[in-house]
């Protein structure tokens with residue numbers, strides 16, 4: 001069984017927000033929902049020793065996902081290959097998962113009353129395709145693949161480069177890795 | 181961008197208030213019944229306890245995005261909210277049946293079954309304790325919410341539930357007095373608990389402010405000198421804690437009655453502020469700046485019909 005993960009190559013990301021827009025269009029998201037914002041960290045330091053990163057964010061599809069544990073209805077689930085998603089018809093909109101998620105990856109849909117989030121484009125992945133944001137990134141800053149396969153591009157990138165995960169100290173075991 | 185309801189709102193705070201107070205009322209009644217003596221608590225107080233929890237339930241349901249599907253919250257036994265929902269249901273049912281022992285009504289044929297009354301008192305003690313404690317446990321587990329995280333919030337919520345429950349018991353005893361009841365000694369106990377509440381909250385904020393992470397310190401600063409400080413100092417500390425503390429020590433019924441209302445006001449204010457503080461997440465690098473630049477929904481370009 002695969003363990004899907006995403007690698008963000010911050011050396012390549014130019015902060016163009018194409019992935020943000022592609023996701024919004026593909027998922028027909030209302031204005032207030034942004035599954036994958038791209039934030040700017042920095043600039044840090046003093047001239048001429050400055051550095052700045054663009055950080056594409058999204059649901060981290062945590063291995064130890066507090067949102068799934070918090071959901072009282074069983075609407076928030078994690079598939080065997082690690083993708084965390086919401087079964088819409090079971091969701092009552094209690095917002096427990098929104099409060100439990102330390103990454104701000106979930107949104108309350110005011111029209112339906114349920115909670116929505118990034119699901120790594122589950123339908124596309126099931127058909128062997130890559131998530132839409134990955135497909136859109138013209139800088140190849142987003143790489144998607146199987147973490148359990150040592151020969152996959154994501155596994156190689158992580159083992160051959162310096163990488164970090166966001167809020168690692170919370171022990172959520174996020175499956176999005178940032179290389180720098 | 182509309183930020184409407186992206187986090188828990190005031191209705192959940194009101195649920196925590198009523199549920200915690202109702203649960204703690206069951207604890208007080210059960211302890212008195214099991215360890216001190218029978219017929220010390222009025223029927224009114226015994227009904228008000230489970231009634232408060234029912235009101236709390238109502239607010240919880242209204243807070244949901246899909247209130248008509250509220251029954252689904254009972255479905256995931258691994259979730260703490262599901263556990264809390266089941267416990268609250270048991271506590272409400274057990275509380276009302278227990279209260280029925282004091283009502284002289286023919287259909288309540290079980291009124292002479294002493295063992296059932298004792299058993300229900302025990303169930304009330306356990307379920308009441310869970311209901312009064314679980315909002316604090318729920319909040320304290322939120323790793324990404326710096327103001328809540330940690331076990332201390334559980335103690336503060338339990339203490340507040342006990343204080344508000346004792347205040348409501350006292351109020352009920354004033355409305356429907358019970359001769360020779362142990363509740364007559366409540367004002368001094370309440371004053372002592374209010375003192376503890378004031379000190380513990382000051383300590384909690386001090387620990388958070390000098391806390392382990394910058395996010396925890398920033399969340400506490402909102403209470404100490406930020407946008408929540410006036411409400412904390414005036415509404416909760418002064419009106420909801422210190423003033424009733426002094427009033428309980430004055431042996432005049434009017435003062436003590438007013439003090440109980442102030443305690444309830446303090447309890448609901450504290451929960452509103454605590455839930456509001458949970459809006460502060462541990463933000464990711466650059467996230468606050470990113471979100472501050474997003475439209476809020478009232479911008480002209482969002483309202484204009486471009487077609």
Ligand code: SF4
Nearest residue numbers: 059060061062067101
């Ligand atoms: S990032 Fe948030 S929504 Fe995604 S799996 Fe982790 S806790 Fe759940």
Ligand code: SF4
Nearest residue numbers: 071091092094095097
């Ligand atoms: S809002 Fe929906 S998905 Fe989230 S915890 Fe509640 S029921 Fe589960």
